[in-house]
Amino acid sequence: MRSNALRLRWLSQRNPCTQLWTLINLSLIACLGPTLHYPVAVLLLLGLLGLGSGLFAPWLKRSVTLLAPLLVILLLLHGLFSPEGRTPIALGPVMLWQEGLDHALALGSRLSAAIAAGVLLGLCLSPHTLMKALEQRGAPASLGYICATTLELLPALGRRIKMIQEAQQARGMSLEGNLWQRLKALFPLLRPLVIASLLESEERALALEARGFRSHKQRSFLYPVTDPTWERRFSRLLPLLTLVVLILGYHHA
Amino acid sequence: MPTKLNTRLLTLIPVAIALNMACGQIASILKLPIFLDSIGTLLMAVIGGPWIGLLTGVLTNLIWGIISSPVAAAFAPVAGVVGLIAGLCARYGLFKNAWKVVLAGALIGLGASVVAIPIRVYMFGGVTGSGADFITAYLLATGQDLVGSVMLTVLGSNLPDKIVTALIAWGIVKNLPKRLQHSLASGTC
Numbered sequence: 001m002r003s004n005a006l007r008l009r010w011l012s013q014r015n016p017c018t019q020l021w022t023l024i025n026l027s028l029i030a031c032l033g034p035t036l037h038y039p040v041a042v043l044l045l046l047g048l049l050g051l052g053s054g055l056f057a058p059w060l061k062r063s064v065t066l067l068a069p070l071l072v073i074l075l076l077l078h079g080l081f082s083p084e085g086r087t088p089i090a091l092g093p094v095m096l097w098q099e100g101l102d103h104a105l106a107l108g109s110r111l112s113a114a115i116a117a118g119v120l121l122g123l124c125l126s127p128h129t130l131m132k133a134l135e136q137r138g139a140p141a142s143l144g145y146i147c148a149t150t151l152e153l154l155p156a157l158g159r160r161i162k163m164i165q166e167a168q169q170a171r172g173m174s175l176e177g178n179l180w181q182r183l184k185a186l187f188p189l190l191r192p193l194v195i196a197s198l199l200e201s202e203e204r205a206l207a208l209e210a211r212g213f214r215s216h217k218q219r220s221f222l223y224p225v226t227d228p229t230w231e232r233r234f235s236r237l238l239p240l241l242t243l244v245v246l247i248l249g250y251h252h253a
Numbered sequence: 254m255p256t257k258l259n260t261r262l263l264t265l266i267p268v269a270i271a272l273n274m275a276c277g278q279i280a281s282i283l284k285l286p287i288f289l290d291s292i293g294t295l296l297m298a299v300i301g302g303p304w305i306g307l308l309t310g311v312l313t314n315l316i317w318g319i320i321s322s323p324v325a326a327a328f329a330p331v332a333g334v335v336g337l338i339a340g341l342c343a344r345y346g347l348f349k350n351a352w353k354v355v356l357a358g359a360l361i362g363l364g365a366s367v368v369a370i371p372i373r374v375y376m377f378g379g380v381t382g383s384g385a386d387f388i389t390a391y392l393l394a395t396g397q398d399l400v401g402s403v404m405l406t407v408l409g410s411n412l413p414d415k416i417v418t419a420l421i422a423w424g425i426v427k428n429l430p431k432r433l434q435h436s437l438a439s440g441t442c
Binding site: 066069070073074076077078080081082083103104107108111114115117118119121122125127130142143145146147149150151152153154157158161179182183185186187189190191193194195197198199200201202204205208209213214 | 258260261263264265266267268270271272274275276278279283284285286289292296312316318319320321322323324326327376377378379380382386389390393394396397398399417421424425428429430433436437
């Protein structure tokens with residue numbers, strides 16, 4: 001039981017940069033591959049990766065939720081109204097175009113693979129760990145600061161918006177009404193929000209300066225993210241592998 | 254000439270990114286026909302210049318892509334171009350009076366559309382998953398080609414959105430308390 005759980009989690013414990021780079025390369029293979037086999041193969045591989053990291057169910061659920069409306073509309077839009085349609089297929093009272101459906105299928109499969117890869121990325125990556133791992137591999141510390149602070153600020157900003165909204169409503173601002181009234185409600189909401197946020201950031205700038213944040217190019221971490229040499233080598237090899245797969249694909253197509 | 258990313262600007266960028274995301278939600282709460290999700294990018298572009306605006310826009314969509322929907326990440330170049338053009342407009346004095354701001358907003362909207370249309374057509378087949386698809390379907394049915402239909406829907410939503418956002422950003426920057434204006438202009442705290 002315990003070894004099963006460990007094996008399941010091995011994939012999700014890889015360095016975030018490796019995970020990011022792998023999923024980006026898989027998306028590239030899916031989108032640039034010459035035939036439909038490539039996005040389908042990538043989707044299957046993503047499913048296997050999801051199983052291997054214990055994220056299969058949430059990955060499937062989120063991907064289907066995101067993709068289903070897009071794919072249905074894509075098929076309908078291109079099937080019914082394709083401007084390149086020449087071969088009609090009658091489906092009862094409805095007339096569909098073969099070329100439109102083909103195009104929708106090709107595009108839809110590539111889109112699905114790319115979005116499914118993005119969903120898996122969102123599920124297995126924690127933005128904090130990702131920024132740490134990127135910094136360890138050489139990204140500027142400012143980028144890590146920006147992402148970490150943004151994620152911290154979001155819930156705080158949401159609370160502040162609610163507070164300002166209630167305060168302004170107590171002063172008579174209305175959230176209903178016609179378009180012009182609603183647009184007018186924007187300024188009393190936004191102006192205090194922006195000014196308060198700008199003033200707060202002043203304190204943060206002072207704190208950063210006081211800690212000498214920008215004085216060194218590279219920071220060291222108390223709890224670094226594991227980054228074994230084989231993963232670094234694998235990351236460097238990935239673009240070559242992608243290129244080889246694509247070149248072979250186009251050669252055989 | 255890129256603006257130096259001093260500490261003050263560095264602390265402003267996360268605020269702008271969070272503002273982008275939060276204001277996008279405000280716009281849907283108020284049921285406005287505009288997105289309002291580039292207000293932070295425009296503010297940073299006016300305060301810090303074109304490259305800071307570009308960085309803010311791109312990072313907004315990338316972060317949104319990781320925490321929420323990967324579709325947003327696909328439109329990161331659009332957000333980047335919004336910041337870039339806004340910064341250039343600000344640098345060339347287009348944020349001085351209301352009419353010039355409307356012009357700046359139109360330019361930003363045009364630039365954003367130019368980048369958004371190929372992404373929409375070639376990556377998403379013209380589909381957005383929103384109500385705009387009905388308009389696209391109608392235009393296709395009346396004989397327009399896909400690029401033309403997408404062009405009309407994208408321009409139709411981007412131009413008003415960017416013009417209104419530019420006016421709001423200008424209004425806010427113009428009316429900032431004097432102390433903030435000075436500290437932002439000099440890059441000190």
